[in-house]
Amino acid sequence: QSALTQPASVSGSPGQSITISCTGTSSDVGIYDLVSWYQQHPGKAPKLMIYEVIKRPSGVSNRFSGSKSGNTASLTISGLQAGDEAHYYCSSYAGGSTLVFGGGTYLTVL
Amino acid sequence: QVQLQESGPGLVKPSQTLSLTCTVSGDSITSGNYYWGWIRQPAGKGLEWIGRIYTSGNTNYNPSLKSRVTMSIATSKNQFSLNLKSVTAADTAIYYCARLKSYYYYFDYWGQGTLVTVSS
Numbered sequence: 001q002s003a004l005t006q007p008a009s010v011s012g013s014p015g016q017s018i019t020i021s022c023t024g025t026s027s028d029v030g031i032y033d034l035v036s037w038y039q040q041h042p043g044k045a046p047k048l049m050i051y052e053v054i055k056r057p058s059g060v061s062n063r064f065s066g067s068k069s070g071n072t073a074s075l076t077i078s079g080l081q082a083g084d085e086a087h088y089y090c091s092s093y094a095g096g097s098t099l100v101f102g103g104g105t106y107l108t109v110l
Numbered sequence: 111q112v113q114l115q116e117s118g119p120g121l122v123k124p125s126q127t128l129s130l131t132c133t134v135s136g137d138s139i140t141s142g143n144y145y146w147g148w149i150r151q152p153a154g155k156g157l158e159w160i161g162r163i164y165t166s167g168n169t170n171y172n173p174s175l176k177s178r179v180t181m182s183i184a185t186s187k188n189q190f191s192l193n194l195k196s197v198t199a200a201d202t203a204i205y206y207c208a209r210l211k212s213y214y215y216y217f218d219y220w221g222q223g224t225l226v227t228v229s230s
Binding site: 036 | 222
């Protein structure tokens with residue numbers, strides 16, 4: 001069971017859109033539509049932003065959206081805001097009642 | 111509103127057992143729709159899933175930690191616990207407890223986290 005692969009960092013200017021990728025394998029991301037995304041501000045607990053690849057919890061802005069193609073899931077944030085600057089982690093069901101996280105991506109809002 | 115709160119020693123000696131408890135409020139730990147899980151995060155690093163436990167006591171663990179992890183549940187206290195034995199400095203991390211949606215594998219509520227340092 002290996003961690004999902006995410007870019008270490010991404011950046012964008014306010015108002016722009018960015019996409020964070022999360023690459024797994026045919027044993028996790030590729031076979032299950034059970035990818036979720038978490039936002040973590042410094043010193044805070046992670047917050048659920050997306051679940052089941054594309055669903056948004058109540059209260060999460062519709063500027064956040066998820067998708068998946070093959071073994072890669074993606075989180076897109078549109079209309080970037082200063083408050084979006086944070087770490088983002090993906091996770092996926094990995095079979096055998098186990099779960100795996102990505103290494104995390106730090107989003108910088110320029 | 112569901113709330114989770116971790117508690118336990120902040121300092122553990124190498125080779126000893128790390129023990130943490132998570133107290134849940136705003137939801138019954140016996141709810142059939144959720145598992146209860148532990149996740150950890152070393153300083154400056156990413157999240158690592160440790161394992162999960164169901165109200166029945168059924169558990170699943172991260173294969174990389176399975177030999178050292180035990181989870182238990184105390185339904186009368188609405189609490190669940192983590193024991194990690196034979197700890198080393200590599201186990202130093204913030205430990206989070208969280209609620210995990212059954213079948214769908216996402217954590218919708220998290221505790222604030224507690225820092226556990228392994229040092230003599």
